[in-house]
Amino acid sequence: MTFLFFFIFAIIALAGAAGVVVLRNPFYCVLSLVVHLIALALLFLLLEAQFVAVAQIVVYAGAVMVLYVFVVAYVGGGDKPDQLWSAGTRQKALAVCFAVAIFVELAIALLGTALSALGTDGAKLSATYGTPAEIGKLLLTNYLLAFELASMLLLVAAIGAVALAGRRGGIAEDEGNLSPRHGLVHTPSPAATGSMAEGVSGYGVTTPLPDPQFEGRELQQPARVTAEDDR
Amino acid sequence: MTVNWYLIVSAMIFTLGAAGVLIRRNPLVILLCLELMLNAGNLALIGFSRMWGNGAGEIFAIVVMVIAACEVAIGLGIIVALYRRRLPVDVDQLKELHG
The missing domain is CATH 1.20.5 (Single alpha-helices involved in coiled-coils or other helix-helix interfaces)
Structure with a gap:
């Protein structure tokens, strides 16, 4: 039974980790990390570390991830759609090579260790x-x-x-230029920012990603204000 | 399940995190990948703690969680400050620490 649970949780944890690396929209990356953290907490439970498992869920999957979600919603700035996989294929190949090298080293270190207790279920545990x-x-x-x-x-x-992150000296000049209602509703933002609104509306899944010609920091035109809106 | 299995999973997660840090360019996602690596370390620590039947590894894991929280607070603070100054949120374009 432990065997089955271990494989289920390990696969979920690994899938969540892969999602963090692969997904394009930072909002989805954060959600993927939450899945990963919860699966990891369940693995901790299998290792009889109840307190750490609960702390992991409450502190990590709860508090820290909420902080991330806020910052993603505020900053956004997903990798530009054309950039994540195509730009720097050499860099990508090198990165994968390094990662594989790290894994091989770790595997050699773990499997070649003289710690014979690694092959057992662990020491007998006290009740506490x-x-x-x-x-x-x-x-x-x-x-x-x-x-x-x-x-x-x-x-x-x-x-x-x-x-x-504190705002020293009040609101910066260019931030103050936005009229309040545009600041609240039609804040101009870069394309594919991975904001909450985009995440909820399935941006990039149900709607196509924007043209790559939107550079990261160039702003989309805010929605046009019609005369009716002004009334 | 022997402790070995947990350590292998931990090594895999660590590898994925390292690959993510090297591949991605958005500092937010790089921070997320750092979290992955810290968590892989945590899993290994808990595994060793289970192996010895000794609580020290769990204390170590809790301290790692504290450090991860500090890293998140500072890292996200830096990202928000970058955004405020209208700097590009892209590590390839952020070549200077100074000003």
Whole structure:
């Protein structure tokens, strides 16, 4: 039974990972990563790490991915349709070569290791293995320093993110030029940005991708405002 | 299931993530591929933890998750700042760190 579950979850996780690499629209990439993370959490459950599995779903698939979705909706900027696979075939071939080399190295390292316990199901587990109680005890006794340093790191990262993305000196001039209603509804955006609106309307699946002549940062004309709209 | 299987899956996910970092040009997707690599590391850590029957690997995995969250916060902050300054969101065109 474990065998069956392992293969199902492993295949879902690998498919999700492949989706992140292959899909063109960043919005779909994020969704694919969510699928991958959930499958991975189930693999953690198979390894009896209950607390980490739940933390993975709540923190990763929940909080971190929501952050990603917001930024994708804000920035968009998918790879230009003509660019992902055609441009730089040499680069692509090199990248695949390097990736295969990494995999071969890892496989040699894993299979050639002298750790004989790798071929077993693992040590006999205590009843408390992987429970929140045990993790909490370890974090606050043996690994207290790591715990405190991690929380300091999070604080520094939060301050850094605010400092990086914060809007200093009010709204930039060219941002302020957009009239409020265009800013809210008809924000001009590059083609194939992978925004939420595009993702929901099946952009790139049910509607064709735009001409490659839209350069990344060139803006589409905003929808024309007719006289009726102005009233 | 022996621990070996989990490690092989972890190696595959890591490979996919590395290939993604090398192939894709959108920094957002590159960050996603970095997440893949970190998660592959997490899977290996949990696998080893299971092998020894010892909670240390799980603590390590949790710390890796914290670091991934920090990386996301900073990385997305940089991307939003790029977008604000009307710079191209494409790593091939972003050749200079300075200004």
